[in-house]
Amino acid sequence: MTRTALAAATDTHCPYCALQCGMRLAPGRGRAAVEVLERPDFPVNRGALCGKGSSAPALLARDVRLTGPLLRDRPGGPLRSAGWPEALDTVAAGLARVREEHGPDAVGVFGGGGLTNEKAYLLGKFARVVLGTANIDYNGRFCMSSAAAAHRRAFGLDRGLPFPLDDIPHTGCLILVGGNPADTMPPAVRYLRELRENGGRLIVVDPRRTRTAELADLHLQPRPGGDLALALGLLHLVIADGLTDQDFIDARTTGFERARESAMAHWPDRVERITGVPVHQLREAAGMFGRAESGMVLTARGPEQQSKGTDTVGAWINLCLATGKSGRRYSGYGCLTGQGNGQGGREHGQKADQLPGYRSIEDPAARAHVAAVWGVAADSIPGPGRSAYELLDSLGRPDGVRALLLAGSNPVVSAPNAGHVTERLRALDLLVVADVVLSETARLADVVLPVTQWAEEDGTTTNLEGRVILRRRAVDPPEGVRGELWVLRELAARLGVPTGFPAEAEPAFEELRRASAGGDADYAGISYRRIADEDGVFWPCPTPDHPGTPRLFLERYATPDGRARFADVTHRPAAEEPDEAYPLYLTTGRVLAHYQSGAQTRRVAELNAAAPGPYVELHPRLAGRLGIADGEPVAVTSRRGRAVAPARITDAIRPDTVFMPFHWAGAGRANSLTNPALDPVSRMPEFKLCAVRVEPVRTEAAK
Ligand code: SF4
Numbered sequence: 001m002t003r004t005a006l007a008a009a010t011d012t013h014c015p016y017c018a019l020q021c022g023m024r025l026a027p028g029r030g031r032a033a034v035e036v037l038e039r040p041d042f043p044v045n046r047g048a049l050c051g052k053g054s055s056a057p058a059l060l061a062r063d064v065r066l067t068g069p070l071l072r073d074r075p076g077g078p079l080r081s082a083g084w085p086e087a088l089d090t091v092a093a094g095l096a097r098v099r100e101e102h103g104p105d106a107v108g109v110f111g112g113g114g115l116t117n118e119k120a121y122l123l124g125k126f127a128r129v130v131l132g133t134a135n136i137d138y139n140g141r142f143c144m145s146s147a148a149a150a151h152r153r154a155f156g157l158d159r160g161l162p163f164p165l166d167d168i169p170h171t172g173c174l175i176l177v178g179g180n181p182a183d184t185m186p187p188a189v190r191y192l193r194e195l196r197e198n199g200g201r202l203i204v205v206d207p208r209r210t211r212t213a214e215l216a217d218l219h220l221q222p223r224p225g226g227d228l229a230l231a232l233g234l235l236h237l238v239i240a241d242g243l244t245d246q247d248f249i250d251a252r253t254t255g256f257e258r259a260r261e262s263a264m265a266h267w268p269d270r271v272e273r274i275t276g277v278p279v280h281q282l283r284e285a286a287g288m289f290g291r292a293e294s295g296m297v298l299t300a301r302g303p304e305q306q307s308k309g310t311d312t313v314g315a316w317i318n319l320c321l322a323t324g325k326s327g328r329r330y331s332g333y334g335c336l337t338g339q340g341n342g343q344g345g346r347e348h349g350q351k352a353d354q355l356p357g358y359r360s361i362e363d364p365a366a367r368a369h370v371a372a373v374w375g376v377a378a379d380s381i382p383g384p385g386r387s388a389y390e391l392l393d394s395l396g397r398p399d400g401v402r403a404l405l406l407a408g409s410n411p412v413v414s415a416p417n418a419g420h421v422t423e424r425l426r427a428l429d430l431l432v433v434a435d436v437v438l439s440e441t442a443r444l445a446d447v448v449l450p451v452t453q454w455a456e457e458d459g460t461t462t463n464l465e466g467r468v469i470l471r472r473r474a475v476d477p478p479e480g481v482r483g484e485l486w487v488l489r490e491l492a493a494r495l496g497v498p499t500g501f502p503a504e505a506e507p508a509f510e511e512l513r514r515a516s517a518g519g520d521a522d523y524a525g526i527s528y529r530r531i532a533d534e535d536g537v538f539w540p541c542p543t544p545d546h547p548g549t550p551r552l553f554l555e556r557y558a559t560p561d562g563r564a565r566f567a568d569v570t571h572r573p574a575a576e577e578p579d580e581a582y583p584l585y586l587t588t589g590r591v592l593a594h595y596q597s598g599a600q601t602r603r604v605a606e607l608n609a610a611a612p613g614p615y616v617e618l619h620p621r622l623a624g625r626l627g628i629a630d631g632e633p634v635a636v637t638s639r640r641g642r643a644v645a646p647a648r649i650t651d652a653i654r655p656d657t658v659f660m661p662f663h664w665a666g667a668g669r670a671n672s673l674t675n676p677a678l679d680p681v682s683r684m685p686e687f688k689l690c691a692v693r694v695e696p697v698r699t700e701a702a703k
Helices: 056-060 084-102 117-131 145-155 165-170 186-197 227-240 246-252 256-264 268-275 279-291 309-322 364-374 388-394 418-426 484-494 505-516 528-534 605-610 620-626 697-702
Strands: 010-013 022-027 034-037 070-072 079-081 107-111 136-138 173-177 201-205 218-220 295-299 332-335 403-407 430-435 447-450 459-462 467-471 584-589 616-618 633-637 642-649 657-661 675-678 690-696
Touching: 010 467, 034 056, 070 084, 084 107, 084 403, 084 430, 084 447, 084 484, 107 117, 107 388, 117 136, 117 364, 117 459, 117 484, 117 505, 136 388, 145 309, 145 332, 165 186, 173 186, 173 279, 173 309, 186 201, 201 279, 218 279, 227 256, 227 268, 227 279, 227 309, 246 309, 256 309, 268 279, 295 309, 309 332, 364 505, 388 418, 388 675, 459 505, 467 528, 616 620, 616 633, 620 642, 620 690, 633 697, 690 697
Parallel strands: 107 136, 107 403, 173 201, 173 295, 201 218, 295 332, 403 430, 430 447, 584 657, 616 642
Antiparallel strands: 010 022, 022 034, 070 079, 070 447, 459 467, 584 690, 616 657, 633 642, 633 690
16 A cells, blocks of 8 residues: 545544544645644634644554554563454464363453544443454543443433533633643633633632643642542532522532531531641632632542542532532533543443443343344343453453454553553453554564554544544555554454454444444444534534533433532542652553543654653752752652652642552653552542652662
């Protein structure tokens, strides 16, 4: 296959985050395959892009990516080039052997929140129909599953935002909890600025004074893990100050009494002691939100990536419900999803407990519907499997997964307790990685399959608003690279299922529409043509003449009685709080120039130059006490591992907390330290905080 130049401009979307900015690709100049142009007519970003999106064509270059399959002939041996027939035969034979020797659940699949809807859908079908395994999950479990669980518990339905981003500038008061869009999705900051220009108030909750916090009317800076108590404390104050909306509570909710009792046990002084947020700031925030005509709460990974993440998000939803700031225009709770297809990736069956259309895999009616679309018996579809971390922790164990097919994920960098996860990956009988680049995880694989990306393929994603959008193929991939759908079709055929796996995206989407019909995430009325004509379509959209649903819950919630449910939640400590041996909090996060594990962005020269490596952010008082100078290498140690990176001294962080970005592998890998303690409902690990000690490397070496 020759690499064709782009003949005309193609409208598509960014390969990275959940904003899914619209962009136009034009024929490139010089060696560049394509050039990124503004697409001002796309409503989400109106032409604006961050540096990640505008530099994305660099990912298409041959010298940064895989251009042919790789095979390892013996454990510990080198990877060598192979042809596709040999690679696919090796994978199929290996999967079949493990399945025969150890049973179908010994074969696992691990997907990603960046995969298109079509890939996520067919990956789930491949696991259940071809492999017969229950063990499929994906890295989205690490991303927003606590918000998803809280959403479903409160509203009966999980869509990141129940309203379009365009509603944000019209709300009276926005509380943004544990999110930093100024660094993670800069074009979205426009909505915050417009909110303030319109007279709305912005409250940011974050242990760090981020670039987003600097835009706020009020910045609350709680201890990591303090946000559940903080939300309860604010609810206490709005109740005490008579700022609740009793008519809304009576007409549209259930469970307020228990929520009220819990909130009353979180009086201001107690909440100040737990969170470190002064009482006067609590009162100011409660008044600002409670008195506003309309209001929104948006959460991101801060409150969600905790062992109490579902309850924490539930507490913030309680605040919205008690003040009547839900179920009406310009009000509501939403989650700022992170990964490019973090929304769609959790709707179509790559999650251990779900079938397409956001159906429960344990619901007999859902199983029957999906089985009919797949042409299999309902009782042949396995039940729920292990969640992401539990699946990774089981790798290579006698009762665990022995062969793993992994696509669109790099857990060697991005999983919690990453040193342990790396050991488990090494213990597999067979590791197969499909990726665009030779990521740190692909380097461990027995077989590496090079796959197409972004501008080289068609496919849909669903952005953080629930807007289904279309990425268009603009250039041919390099010779030797194949699409993941083609790979699944070839493997399915070799494993005895010759039909039902289209290699092209649009036929896969047509099947997905039927599989999702009648489910919560109903795509039945959405087509490629409609998406292109309408700048995306919001689900649910059950019929071709349905307009889509930009705003949810205006009339009723998706619960059986149509009412939103207050969560019965109370403060509890994190799974691991600082102590004598590990006296500081570690919190982790992102930087402007990089995306997720950095597997793509670390290969883009300008992004790498902007942010070449990890660092440890610490307060001047803490640095002074520990004798650490700015730029000096420091060792950060937790009960699980150690990381070394230069100190960055700033008063933007709390003195009891250090921060590390998590985009890098090697000695500075932040996830060597993080705690895999799981939320009991969402099974999301506690990435956002753990206990550490910090010391200069020179001191450590001298001991
Ligand atoms: S990374 Fe996100 S914010 Fe940046 S251009 Fe891409 S979609 Fe837009």
